[in-house]
Amino acid sequence: MKKAVAVTPLLLLACAATIAGAxxxxxxxALQKKFPDIAIESVIKTPxxxxxxxxxxxxxxxxxxxxxxxxxxxxxxxxxxxxxLTEERMNRLTAIRFDQLPLDLALKKVKGKGTRxxxxxxxxxxxxxxxxxxDLAKINDVTVYVFLYPVLGPDSVxxxxxxxxxxxxxKAWDDQLVNGIAPTAPxxxxxxxxxxxxxxxxxxxxxxxxxxxxxxxRVPGAIPAEHIEQRLVAAAKQTK
Numbered sequence: 001m002k003k004a005v006a007v008t009p010l011l012l013l014a015c016a017a018t019i020a021g022a023x024x025x026x027x028x029x030a031l032q033k034k035f036p037d038i039a040i041e042s043v044i045k046t047p048x049x050x051x052x053x054x055x056x057x058x059x060x061x062x063x064x065x066x067x068x069x070x071x072x073x074x075x076x077x078x079x080x081x082x083x084x085l086t087e088e089r090m091n092r093l094t095a096i097r098f099d100q101l102p103l104d105l106a107l108k109k110v111k112g113k114g115t116r117x118x119x120x121x122x123x124x125x126x127x128x129x130x131x132x133x134x135d136l137a138k139i140n141d142v143t144v145y146v147f148l149y150p151v152l153g154p155d156s157v158x159x160x161x162x163x164x165x166x167x168x169x170x171k172a173w174d175d176q177l178v179n180g181i182a183p184t185a186p187x188x189x190x191x192x193x194x195x196x197x198x199x200x201x202x203x204x205x206x207x208x209x210x211x212x213x214x215x216x217x218r219v220p221g222a223i224p225a226e227h228i229e230q231r232l233v234a235a236a237k238q239t240k
Contacts (some may be wrong), residue, residue: 009066013035025064027052032065042093046076053095060086094204095216102199105192106145107163109170116232119145120211121200123152124159124183125178129209133177135225142232146173147196149208157234161187214239 004104048078062071075086122129160185166172175181211219215238
């Protein structure tokens with residue numbers, strides 16, 4: 001007679017983890033068989049029963065357990081918390097460690113002690129960047145790294161070059177974004193703009209402003225001052 005095996009909570013947890021892992025692996029294998037050319041980076045269960053999150057080719061898609069159906073260009077919303085789970089996951093999946101950013105190519109401005117850090121990619125003609133700068137002016141104790149990322153046309157490129165070639169780059173940037181005064185310096189000096197654009201394309205930075213906080217989390221689009229402060233506080237806790 002076989003000896004009975006005691007079922008403990010730890011054993012149940014181990015079994016559940018094995019089953020979950022197998023299900024995720026099965027979904028990945030099924031998708032890979034149907035779409036051999038896509039690079040699937042991760043597959044995890046979502047809070048919605050029977051639906052899996054798939055991160056592939058820099059995009060989030062959702063699949064059922066058999067990978068028979070896909071949801072693309074969709075957002076998964078937590079209706080109780082009023083949270084866009086897809087947006088939160090994308091921001092974390094596309095995070096860039098702060099020390100992996102080419103900070104030597106950025107404009108650097110320090111407010112207060114500057115103990116907290118954030119960086120963002122901005123276009124001098126970007127209206128949302130102008131709004132972001134207005135909100136950023138309300139934040140204290142932060143070091144801001146601004147990457148000149150002229151993606152809105154030739155005039156943006158010329159203004160970015162002029163800003164970089166200015167005697168006081170931060171003043172030239174602030175004059176353009178905050179005060180509406182265009183830069184006047186000749187843009188013939190060596191600039192890092194091509195390197196920044198190449199880095200941005202490699203990291204799928206498609207719009208401005210796109211922020212990165214000290215914990216690496218990416219935040220696309222302008223956010224109000226209170227949200228900037230919340231992100232800075234959260235990032236500081238994560239990086240302690």
